[in-house]
Amino acid sequence: MDIATIILYSVAGLLLILSVIKDKKKTVAALKKAWKAFENILPQFLTIILLVGVLLAIFDKDAISRIIGKESGFLGVFLASVVGAITLIPGFIAFPTAALLLQNGAGYSQIAAFISSLMMVGVVTMPVEIRYFGKKVTLLRNLFAYAFSFLVAFIIGWIV
Amino acid sequence: MKTFKRYLPFLITAAAFAVFYVIFREQGKKALDITAYSLKEMLLVIPPIFLLLGLLDVWVPRQTMVKFMGEGSGLKGIVLAFLLGSAAAGPLYGAFPVASVFMKKGVKFSNIMIFIGAWSTTKIPMLLFEITSLGAKFALTRLLIDIPGIIMIAFALTGLISRQEKERIFANAMDSVPVAKEKNDRQP
Numbered sequence: 001m002d003i004a005t006i007i008l009y010s011v012a013g014l015l016l017i018l019s020v021i022k023d024k025k026k027t028v029a030a031l032k033k034a035w036k037a038f039e040n041i042l043p044q045f046l047t048i049i050l051l052v053g054v055l056l057a058i059f060d061k062d063a064i065s066r067i068i069g070k071e072s073g074f075l076g077v078f079l080a081s082v083v084g085a086i087t088l089i090p091g092f093i094a095f096p097t098a099a100l101l102l103q104n105g106a107g108y109s110q111i112a113a114f115i116s117s118l119m120m121v122g123v124v125t126m127p128v129e130i131r132y133f134g135k136k137v138t139l140l141r142n143l144f145a146y147a148f149s150f151l152v153a154f155i156i157g158w159i160v
Numbered sequence: 161m162k163t164f165k166r167y168l169p170f171l172i173t174a175a176a177f178a179v180f181y182v183i184f185r186e187q188g189k190k191a192l193d194i195t196a197y198s199l200k201e202m203l204l205v206i207p208p209i210f211l212l213l214g215l216l217d218v219w220v221p222r223q224t225m226v227k228f229m230g231e232g233s234g235l236k237g238i239v240l241a242f243l244l245g246s247a248a249a250g251p252l253y254g255a256f257p258v259a260s261v262f263m264k265k266g267v268k269f270s271n272i273m274i275f276i277g278a279w280s281t282t283k284i285p286m287l288l289f290e291i292t293s294l295g296a297k298f299a300l301t302r303l304l305i306d307i308p309g310i311i312m313i314a315f316a317l318t319g320l321i322s323r324q325e326k327e328r329i330f331a332n333a334m335d336s337v338p339v340a341k342e343k344n345d346r347q348p
Contacts, residue, residue: 034214
């Protein structure tokens with residue numbers, strides 16, 4: 001368990017205890033709401049997890065290195081952003097992978113495009129996002145975030 | 161029947177997954193490993209997020225949320241949206257249900273978009289990890305670009321989405337999470 005998860009559990013646990021002390025009925029209501037909100041979205045979560053499994057099995061470290069490893073220039077940035085947009089890799093796997101790619105000759109721009117679109121754009125999670133925000137907001141947000149990852153790539157390539 | 165219908169896309173995906181597993185043995189095994197890993201991650205990180213969401217819904221009065229992050233909350237609302245998003249842990253899909261409760265509590269649309277943006281990319285634990293893997297210059301430059309970027313995207317989205325569309329999204333949030341009792345909305 002990483003430190004962030006521990007803090008998250010501590011905060012949630014502490015507030016839960018406070019809630020129980022202050023009002024048991026309200027606490028039960030809160031737990032019911034938490035469960036309902038979770039169960040409501042669970043089918044989509046499970047679907048995403050399966051899709052991510054397949055996607056990451058196809059786009060593994062080697063495949064990603066082949067796509068953005070030695071490539072340079074705009075095509076590399078473009079491919080990096082596409083891979084980032086469609087995959088959903090947890091940060092603690094993505095960052096070491098990115099570091100490895102850098103060591104293997106990828107440029108900072110490509111890595112920035114990859115990390116940026118990976119974090120901000122979520123093609124796989126779009127169905128969930130649509131459920132909460134509707135098609136228009138979801139599409140626009142992802143589109144803007146995708147375009148933004150190029151700006152990040154450009155600035156990082158220029159500064160770092 | 162209703163439950164079955166809700167889980168139907170998942171069942172179809174699971175069936176496709178099984179086919180993939182049978183045909184591409186090697187990748188299939190890998191996919192299964194990654195899925196097991198993601199499932200573990202979800203079961204580990206998601207429960208406290210939903211617990212906090214439930215507690216927030218029950219304990220924090222709408223008026224308080226409106227005051228701090230609603231219409232007219234100004235810079236305070238923006239900063240709070242950033243801090244709440246950045247303090248988060250877990251994958252982006254965990255942010256959407258939280259955003260839904262925010263909408264219910266009257267948080268401004270642009271602040272919700274800032275919260276989503278911050279959750280996606282300026283999370284503090286991730287930043288620390290990024291610094292150790294890719295260097296401080298890379299991570300901090302990215303952070304400095306991301307902050308105005310997130311705000312710009314949030315405002316652009318707010319400007320492009322019509323009032324009716326926003327109302328529809330907020331109404332949808334009211335439906336998807338049971339509405340808190342009226343008495344919560346009064347200040348103590």
